Amino acid sequence: MPANAKDIQVQLVTEIQDQDRRETMEIEETGRFLVRGDTQVLTFTEHPEDGDPVHTMVTIKQEHVSIKRSGGVEMRQVFKPLMETENLYHHTYGDFHMRTYTKELDYTSLEESAQGRLFLDYTMTLNHEVTQAHSLTLTFEEESDS
Template identity: 65%
Template sequence: MSGKDIRVKLVTEIREADRKEEMTMSESGQYFSRGDTEVLKFTEHPDEGEPIQTMVTVKPGHVSIKRTGGVDMRQVFQKQLETENLYHHTYGDFHMRTFTDQIEYRSLNEANRGRLFISYQMTLNHEVTQRHRLTLLFEEESE
């Protein structure tokens, strides 16, 4: 499975009541494709804490995001379904419930800029529910 070097831009929006928070980061990474599965790998370098290795796996109707390093979690997105997982963080473990409203995906095989958009609701520790929008833009690194 040969990879392509890519540039990744990740935009995360979180809404809770009347509060909105937006985070943007840009990293270089790699893109792999085999059959109907595509994988994006990149390392996040947060201002505080250890680097986080992120692996995004996209299959028809199913996206999974696995993060290891500074945090440890695996989140699964399936349209109109609820999934559960644990989020291991320096500050402790959190229980996460994710309900996915929408997934849109444009592959690098179809266009020179790939795009993954996920809109979902996440409940942390059975208490706070927040609306999230994740947009991942990626394109091949120019030589």
Template identity: 75%
Template sequence: MTSNAKDIQVQLVTEIRDTDRKETMEVNEAGQFFARGQTQVITFTEHPDEGDPVNTMITVKPGHVSIKRSGGIDMRQVFQPEVETENLYHHTYGDFHMKTYTEEMEFSSLDEAMGGRLFLHYQMTLNHEVTQDHRLTLTFEEESES
């Protein structure tokens, strides 16, 4: 799958909203983009201030997005419009049960524009207790040859 790999620059912005607060996290990393048929894959490694690096692989197919993270944490989260999915989030502090209900999903590839973009709006319930509104925006562009 690496024959058509492109080096990219990734910006991942995640917003989490509760009734009375909003938290925003931003990650900027170098990564790679692959495409085969209708499947497109973005990979990059996050380097958090604390803890081990986290390898992230985002797979995009029509009507389906999968985010797999491994390293400092371990999880696979699936997004499908108007569908609830479940998974386990393995973290240093323990395992958390996650339910994800995807409200909105938009994707534009590198082939369609100068830069690609993935937008997900979803509700996530952690350990059957707290439900929060999430917005994930991933933008990526091909590294310029210098």
């Protein structure tokens, strides 16, 4: 483990809304947080009930956030404020083309506060057809020794 890596507790809340339907997903996992120059990285592994573990790496830089997932699903999604990005989402049910437009990106680091927080508000279009409003709130804090 790198000298500046910290064990953290992660809470991830994702909301998806389209027309009259809202879906909320919440996970809590342990993970790692480390700083390398002007880049901050969070890693954790999701353990879904109905699939293989998904390893998640969130890379936070001044100008953008990147979320890379591998394992049960494969994707790399990039968030740049007021810009659109594209990527492929590889799932057991097939590949999906994703377009992401980031409306808001707000980040507070563990270096600034006892609890870190990443908030993303964005729209996502799957396969050029369905556009949904999404929000992602990732909160994390250093695990206590007790």
